[in-house]
Amino acid sequence: MKNSILIIDFGSQVTQLIARRVREAGVYSEIVPFNSAAEKLPGINPSGIILSGGPASVIGDETPRAPEAVFEMGVPVLGICYGQQTMCAQLGGRVEAPDHREFGRAEVDVVADCALFDGVWEVGQRDQVWMSHGDTVTAIPEGFTAVATSKGAPFAVIANDEKKFYGAQFHPEVVHTPRGAELISNFVHKICGLPGDWTMASFKEQAIESIRREVGDGKVICGLSGGVDSSVAAVLIHEAIGDQLTCVYVDNGLMRAGESEQVVSLFRDQYNIPLIHRDASDLFLDALEGQDDPEVKRKTIGRIFIDVFDEEASKIGGAEFLAQGTLYPDVIESVSFAGGPSVTIKSHHNVGGLPERMNLKLLEPFRELFKDEVRALGRELGMAAELIDRHPFPGPGLAIRVPGAVSRDRLDILRKADTIYLEEIRNAGLYNEIWQAFAVLLPVRTVGVMGDGRTYEYVCALRAVTSTDGMTADYYPFSHDFLGRVSTRIINEVQGINRVVYDTTSKPPGTIEWE
Numbered sequence: 001m002k003n004s005i006l007i008i009d010f011g012s013q014v015t016q017l018i019a020r021r022v023r024e025a026g027v028y029s030e031i032v033p034f035n036s037a038a039e040k041l042p043g044i045n046p047s048g049i050i051l052s053g054g055p056a057s058v059i060g061d062e063t064p065r066a067p068e069a070v071f072e073m074g075v076p077v078l079g080i081c082y083g084q085q086t087m088c089a090q091l092g093g094r095v096e097a098p099d100h101r102e103f104g105r106a107e108v109d110v111v112a113d114c115a116l117f118d119g120v121w122e123v124g125q126r127d128q129v130w131m132s133h134g135d136t137v138t139a140i141p142e143g144f145t146a147v148a149t150s151k152g153a154p155f156a157v158i159a160n161d162e163k164k165f166y167g168a169q170f171h172p173e174v175v176h177t178p179r180g181a182e183l184i185s186n187f188v189h190k191i192c193g194l195p196g197d198w199t200m201a202s203f204k205e206q207a208i209e210s211i212r213r214e215v216g217d218g219k220v221i222c223g224l225s226g227g228v229d230s231s232v233a234a235v236l237i238h239e240a241i242g243d244q245l246t247c248v249y250v251d252n253g254l255m256r257a258g259e260s261e262q263v264v265s266l267f268r269d270q271y272n273i274p275l276i277h278r279d280a281s282d283l284f285l286d287a288l289e290g291q292d293d294p295e296v297k298r299k300t301i302g303r304i305f306i307d308v309f310d311e312e313a314s315k316i317g318g319a320e321f322l323a324q325g326t327l328y329p330d331v332i333e334s335v336s337f338a339g340g341p342s343v344t345i346k347s348h349h350n351v352g353g354l355p356e357r358m359n360l361k362l363l364e365p366f367r368e369l370f371k372d373e374v375r376a377l378g379r380e381l382g383m384a385a386e387l388i389d390r391h392p393f394p395g396p397g398l399a400i401r402v403p404g405a406v407s408r409d410r411l412d413i414l415r416k417a418d419t420i421y422l423e424e425i426r427n428a429g430l431y432n433e434i435w436q437a438f439a440v441l442l443p444v445r446t447v448g449v450m451g452d453g454r455t456y457e458y459v460c461a462l463r464a465v466t467s468t469d470g471m472t473a474d475y476y477p478f479s480h481d482f483l484g485r486v487s488t489r490i491i492n493e494v495q496g497i498n499r500v501v502y503d504t505t506s507k508p509p510g511t512i513e514w515e
């Protein structure tokens with residue numbers, strides 16, 4: 001592909017952030033796992049290659065390597081962390097595992113000029129970077145020089161300006177390396193010579209093209225939840241293939257109060273896209289009865305979603321494709337990438353929760369995007385702020401917000417508390433400042449005293465986080481006054497709850513949802 005960057009993935013949790021920084025620099029990129037890179041290279045024919053980090057050690061036997069062609073095709077290469085280590089090992093340098101390891105914030109000293117630093121760093125300067133490595137390069141291949149050093153990495157950045165090969169031990173793609181995005185921008189613009197003319201508008205055109213190519217004259221059903229991702233997916237796919245698309249909203253009995261009516265009427269008012277409203281709540285709730293394991297709940301829900309989509313597909317005379325608004329964070333938390341040991345955190349219903357055998361082929365145009373990028377695309381498609389700015393809501397819905405066994409009664413209690421909480425957030429003008437907010441009903445009862453009587457009822461936990469992409473998050477610092485107000489309302493108005501607590505955990509170490 002003309003004017004593209006190829007990212008070879010060795011299984012880092014942050015590979016997508018490299019892609020994202022490249023996109024932010026206005027350049028198209030594709031990610032391929034290291035073990036299929038050799039076969040994809042000729043077809044993609046990139047103008048530059050970035051080798052990602054990864055959990056393996058190049059010192060070990062049979063650990064991943066970049067295809068030799070990477071270093072022979074005459075294009076610039078940037079190796080990051082594991083990528084730098086394997087580049088050195090493959091080109092005649094040495095990597096060792098010293099006692100001193102570096103995780104987190106570190107400082108580099110710039111000791112020589114190179115094209116990567118142009119306009120960013122000068123010789124003699126010291127700056128903050130983010131490291132996460134155990135192994136270290138201890139000898140560099142011929143033709144390279146050390147251009148920056150750190151305490152734990154004598155070869156923090158190495159450069160071969162003639163061949164345009166660069167390696168960094170730290171991660172320029174993460175926000176904790178403040179000038180990292182500029183280094184990546186230098187790589188793609190100044191070193192690879194690419195113009196920064198790729199935009200969300202070009203993503204839209206490319207996505208429409210590729211949807212048309214993939215779908216041909218087949219029929220598509222799109223799982224529409226009313227959330228940001230599936231709404232934007234539906235509008236994009238509709239632009240691509242028009243009336244070959246039918247949307248299906250599934251009421252799984254796990255939605256918030258009034259949500260089904262709201263979503264269906266909002267969507268029908270705004271768009272002229274056929275929409276089926278399927279009430280499958282008994283199917284879901286009966287299957288969940290008594291289930292208390294988070295992964296079992298998620299997989300049960302994932303399976304029933306697919307059964308329902310299959311049924312709806314055959315009702316419209318058959319469809320070949322199921323479109324979903326799956327995003328990258330859904331994918332990385334659910335599956336292990338590149339065959340490496342990156343672990344499953346939780347099975348998102350639409351990825352790790354899917355049954356093994358499926359009749360419908362998946363059409364997921366946003367599998368590589370982050371939520372804020374999908375929002376930008378929604379704006380590009382002219383969609384209403386009402387849809388675009390909605391907080392995310394997980395497909396398994398309230399089932400993963402009632403830790404322990406799901407029951408209709410407990411879901412009803414939670415719905416009431418959640419409604420009050422969100423109403424107060426909106427009234428206080430905080431909805432758009434918060435990335436996501438919700439109530440959780442704990443399976444724990446505590447003793448209280450109300451109206452001089454003894455109560456023994458459930459605890460409700462409130463959660464609100466700030467984030468940009470859902471990969472990391474911090475708790476929202478509500479005023480005590482606000483928390484007190486919400487707490488009083490919930491306890492007074494919701495039968496079944498006599499205590500309210502606020503969750504102050506960030507992600508990591510927590511996740512946003514409780515299950």
Ligand SMILES: Nc1ncnc2c1ncn2[C@@H]1O[C@H](COP(=O)(O)OP(=O)(O)OP(=O)(O)O)[C@@H](O)[C@H]1O
Nearest residue numbers: 223224225227228229230250324325392393394395
């Ligand atoms: N109730 C539902 N009916 C139909 N499809 C659904 C439903 N819930 C989830 N899905 C499908 O699963 C996908 C993933 O759900 P997810 O909640 O991550 O995305 P979303 O609902 O589109 O957006 P948001 O994250 O803003 O809620 C959706 O994009 C959609 O295709």
Ligand SMILES: O=c1[nH]c(=O)c2[nH+]cn([C@@H]3O[C@H](COP(=O)(O)O)[C@@H](O)[C@H]3O)c2[nH]1
Nearest residue numbers: 347348349392393394395396470511512513
């Ligand atoms: O569609 C979804 N299906 C799921 O199974 C699922 N699990 C979590 N989420 C949402 O993903 C974001 C990150 O959540 P976690 O920090 O809890 O993993 C948050 O926005 C969560 O609400 C899901 N969305």
Ligand SMILES: NC(=O)CC[C@H](N)C(=O)O
Nearest residue numbers: 053054081082133134135
């Ligand atoms: N983040 C990385 O790429 C780590 C590379 C390698 N696993 C190390 O520990 O050095």
Ligand SMILES: [Mg+2]
Nearest residue numbers: 225227393394
């Ligand atoms: Mg959702």
